[in-house]
Amino acid sequence: MTEPPQTAEPTAPEPEAAPAPAADGRASQTPAAVRRRAVLAGAAVSVLLILAIVLGSRLLRDFDSALLPYAVATVFLAFGVAYRYTVWISAPGARRLFRQGWRSFFSADNFRKAPTALPKMIATYLGFQKFLGARSHARWAAHQLLFWGCILAALITFPLTWGWFTFTSSTGDGPGYEMRIWGFKVLGFDSLNILGWLMFHGLDIAAVLVIAGASYFLWRRMKDRAAITGQRFAYDLIPLIALIVISVTGLLLTFSSIFLHGGGYEFLAILHMVSVVFTLIYIPFGKFFHIVQRPAAVGMQLFKYTSRRKDEELQTCRRCHEPIDTPDYVENLRGTMKDLKLDFDEWAEYCPRCKRVLRGNAYLTHVKKGFK
Amino acid sequence: MMGRTIFIDPGRCIGCQACVSACRECDSHRGKSMIHLDYTDEGHSVASLPTVCMHCEDPVAPCAEVCPADAILVTADGVVQQADTTRCIGCANCVNACPFGVPKIDLQAKLQMKCNLCYDRTAYGLAPMCATVCPTGALFYGTLDELRAERPGVQVADSFTFGDVVVQTGVAMVVPADKVQWPVPGGLPVVEINGVDVSGANPNKGGGGRGEGVR
Numbered sequence: 001m002t003e004p005p006q007t008a009e010p011t012a013p014e015p016e017a018a019p020a021p022a023a024d025g026r027a028s029q030t031p032a033a034v035r036r037r038a039v040l041a042g043a044a045v046s047v048l049l050i051l052a053i054v055l056g057s058r059l060l061r062d063f064d065s066a067l068l069p070y071a072v073a074t075v076f077l078a079f080g081v082a083y084r085y086t087v088w089i090s091a092p093g094a095r096r097l098f099r100q101g102w103r104s105f106f107s108a109d110n111f112r113k114a115p116t117a118l119p120k121m122i123a124t125y126l127g128f129q130k131f132l133g134a135r136s137h138a139r140w141a142a143h144q145l146l147f148w149g150c151i152l153a154a155l156i157t158f159p160l161t162w163g164w165f166t167f168t169s170s171t172g173d174g175p176g177y178e179m180r181i182w183g184f185k186v187l188g189f190d191s192l193n194i195l196g197w198l199m200f201h202g203l204d205i206a207a208v209l210v211i212a213g214a215s216y217f218l219w220r221r222m223k224d225r226a227a228i229t230g231q232r233f234a235y236d237l238i239p240l241i242a243l244i245v246i247s248v249t250g251l252l253l254t255f256s257s258i259f260l261h262g263g264g265y266e267f268l269a270i271l272h273m274v275s276v277v278f279t280l281i282y283i284p285f286g287k288f289f290h291i292v293q294r295p296a297a298v299g300m301q302l303f304k305y306t307s308r309r310k311d312e313e314l315q316t317c318r319r320c321h322e323p324i325d326t327p328d329y330v331e332n333l334r335g336t337m338k339d340l341k342l343d344f345d346e347w348a349e350y351c352p353r354c355k356r357v358l359r360g361n362a363y364l365t366h367v368k369k370g371f372k
Numbered sequence: 373m374m375g376r377t378i379f380i381d382p383g384r385c386i387g388c389q390a391c392v393s394a395c396r397e398c399d400s401h402r403g404k405s406m407i408h409l410d411y412t413d414e415g416h417s418v419a420s421l422p423t424v425c426m427h428c429e430d431p432v433a434p435c436a437e438v439c440p441a442d443a444i445l446v447t448a449d450g451v452v453q454q455a456d457t458t459r460c461i462g463c464a465n466c467v468n469a470c471p472f473g474v475p476k477i478d479l480q481a482k483l484q485m486k487c488n489l490c491y492d493r494t495a496y497g498l499a500p501m502c503a504t505v506c507p508t509g510a511l512f513y514g515t516l517d518e519l520r521a522e523r524p525g526v527q528v529a530d531s532f533t534f535g536d537v538v539v540q541t542g543v544a545m546v547v548p549a550d551k552v553q554w555p556v557p558g559g560l561p562v563v564e565i566n567g568v569d570v571s572g573a574n575p576n577k578g579g580g581g582r583g584e585g586v587r
Contacts (some may be wrong), residue, residue, distance in 0.1 A: 360412030
């Protein structure tokens with residue numbers, strides 16, 4: 001597990017909901033039922049991926065057996081991600097927002113009225129990560145380097161290891177190459193021109209981007225006292241170290257083939273492969289799972305956006321009338337609180353300040369009159 | 373109740389805002405103050421109430437329970453940490469579910485922030501910034517024994533009522549010695565809003581929670 005033993009995640013369904021049927025009273029929410037569903041989801045996704053690999057590589061004709069360990073790791077990755085995703089969205093808070101997010105997504109009315117809302121949110125939240133800029137410009141820049149580096153690397157390597165992409169030359173050793181996807185020719189290029197260079201050095205470019213971004217974050221984790229507070233080696237440092245190891249060993253492969261005539265290539269290839277395989281298998285458990293979780297921000301925002309459009313008016317605090325959020329959101333939160341047996345959900349209709357003031361008044365009235 | 377914690381005595385608070393300023397110096401949220409200082413009956417009374425995170429123990433951290441992104445971790449020492457920057461999606465569930473009105477949110481940054489008991493300091497045995505600077509002892513950091521050594525006979529309460537729910541917390545409040553037997557009213561059900569009596573809306577639940585019967 002990623003979380004070190006000294007921490008606990010109270011949102012996990014196990015601790016509170018333990019033996020009884022879960023908060024909303026449905027047997028489908030017991031920890032055992034959730035685990036069963038998660039195993040099924042994981043198995044289904046893994047089988048689908050294996051089928052896609054077999055079919056996409058034209059019944060393994062295009063499958064590169066040297067890349068087998070990578071392909072196997074992606075199957076484990078698929079299982080782990082599907083398993084944890086299922087467990088994650090089974091907890092009350094996530095389940096309700098997940099449903100509301102997809103409901104807003106599939107709303108034809110919503111699409112008709114604001115067709116650009118979703119693409120815009122995806123671009124700003126998931127692509128350009130504007131919210132990170134509001135936290136810190138430097139972190140935004142470093143994260144963009146990491147993000148685009150990883151995206152580029154994933155787009156190149158995943159299809160390659162699955163045997164979906166092939167690069168072949170009719171003349172044996174080039175310079176004319178053909179790129180095929182699922183056996184269909186999509187591109188012919190000369191490996192000696194700019195396009196060819198870019199095609200064959202995409203991973204080197206990705207590695208440079210990732211090393212720059214990850215190094216900044218590693219430096220920050222050593223120096224920035226906010227980052228160091230509560231920092232955990234397995235959760236905060238291992239992912240950065242893993243990315244740097246992958247990128248450096250990857251670049252060394254290129255170095256070996258260009259400058260060492262392939263010297264040490266086999267050893268480096270194994271080192272690179274081991275670091276990639278471990279990282280892929282680690283993704284569902286640790287910090288990297290935020291890659292899978294972050295789209296929830298878009299679902300949440302789309303839900304709020306849709307309910308805002310519908311109601312126009314925000315729900316206001318029952319005492320001071322300051323806006324709280326959309327009525328649908330407040331109702332959704334109250335439902336979540338009821339699911340969790342937090343039966344003070346009525347409190348959600350008061351703003352945080354009024355809650356404090358009312359508590360202060362209750363203390364004044366009932367506990368310590370001298371406080372006045 | 374946790375061993376070493378904050379004890380809040382609103383009766384001692386003079387509303388000087390030293391805690392608010394000191395909180396900004398905390399390394400884990402430098403420049404932003406996470407403590408709340410509210411003047412509960414402004415215009416009529418000088419009473420003020422400092423609010424830090426109460427680090428709820430039972431039910432454990434409602435903020436973390438309602439979080440859809442598993443962003444709020446509770447460390448083994450009972451400290452409810454502020455949202456993990458990697459995971460927080462800025463939905464504000466925690467802000468509106470917290471019975472004490474503690475978490476803050478930056479909607480642009482999509483990030484919740486809250487008092488984490490100055491984890492950068494308390495993890496190393498230092499007192500939180502607010503308790504360090506409080507001139508009147510309204511915020512005291514230490515064990516109950518240490519508090520009693522300074523204030524003989526002092527009584528504290530670590531449970532609060534919100535309607536029918538009793539929330540037990542890691543941070544405690546000083547209460548008069550004769551009131552220690554019952555949980556402190558948390559303000560819900562609401563009996564009065566802006567001078568208007570609304571207790572009729574809750575005919576079965578007038579007053580300040582369980583304490584009502586005692587009084």
